Amino acid sequence: MNGMGSKDTGTATAAASRRDPGAELDRLAAVAEDVVRRCRALGASAAEVAVDEDRGLSVSVRMGEVETIEYTRDRGLALTVYFGQRKGSASTADIESASIEATIGQACAIARYTEEDPHAGLADPARMADPAALPPLDLWHPWELSADDAIAIGSACEQAGREHDARIANSDGATVGSSDSLFVYANSHGFTGREFGTGHSISCSLIAGAGAAMQRDYWWTHACAPGDMEAPEAVGRRAAERTIARMDPRPVATGSYPVLFAPEIARTLVGHLVSGVSGGALYRRASFLVDHAGKQLFPDWVQIVERPHLRRGNRSAGFDSEGVATVDRALIRDGVLERYVLGSYSARKLGLESTANAGGVHNLVVEPGTEDFASLLKGMRRGLVVTELMGQGINMITGDYSRGAAGFWVENGEIAYPVDEVTVAGNLRTMFQSIEAIGRDVDTRSHVLVGSVLLGSMTVAGAG
16 A cells, blocks of 8 residues: 555554564465475475565655655565576565466576586575574564554654754654564575564654755654654754754864764764675675784774674574574674674685675674763864765775765864865774774664764865
8 A cells, every 4th residue: 555645644554563473474484485395396406585574654744744655565585596506596576376486487497507606505504593492582563553643753753843943944854664574584404484573763854044054964763662762852853953053064174183973973884894894895805804804903992793682683683694593793802803794605705604694794783982972072172073974985995985074073172063065084994993982872773883983083175
């Protein structure tokens, strides 16, 4: 059902009203297991299949009026078959019998005609998770949210922001969303794993000033349980405060200065680290961190640990996308790169073992320091706080880093005025090594849990 642009809210609730996902997961598991059996019957030496079903409600409100109401329901099946070392993959958005049969036929036909790849195949059967012993992750928290409810929440959020300060002249609107997802992975090792979770969010974007002096900023809250989110009015007021704070920006002189990345920006630095140590980039030798396992990348007090079993974690999982059991494991210990981020294919290409990261990392926790944001400002004395980044000026082969930025100039340990239209530049290796402090103001809205990060020096290109 899609009500884009409609004001007919009806009484339907978001998909998260599925109180017990067990029966639907059993149905998806039966589909996945049947597909594996059929592939083996057609001569495949191995097969793996993922089946997912997502439902959601999203409502947008702008200037007190409803802009969009969207109900979504997406289903999909992705299949990979192996005929020896030959691999074929196919997918469908329809899990009815005829579509599944066609998908199986397409995957098998592709596999029969592809070149052999000595690294192709399922993950090691000894590494499969035990479905009966998966940890309790507490990820299922349905929100009985009707479109009327979502409209009221979005309106309250936006109104609180618009009323917070008379200089708020316009709005990009507030959005309220709720969704749930079911996922089943099965393979011919006999493994069948089930995952399920809910996700809810409230966001608001506001505009202050007029003409060339307009400034925009936003805030949002996200959690798998509705009660873990910030109140709608608090989100609106925070968006307003951030927008007003950006008014009347001034230029800064080009130079080398300390730079403090706000938590929501600091996690991009961790993202670049993950990209640099991921298997695909490494075996293609397209990373500035090739052959860096066991080497010092950060100061010796920096610790980054993958915690896949965090309760209500944004990317908690008992197994990766190949069924390999996940475990708590250090990525950076005492500043040293302990390992790479690998699925089974990239691990074989590198002569290593999977790190249970097929499909990505699961909750990276950067150990916080003891200082809050205000203390970090005092420690940097004079420099730039970055609250927004623009552009994609990162060369992952060399580590060279250059991005447009906006934020605040700091004098005498306090924010002095807003800044925009500057560029921050450096090299990621040097940036990692020049980290001087990590704050305790951890942003929990992502699977990368990190506080503000203070770098001792970066090139800031400003007005002259």
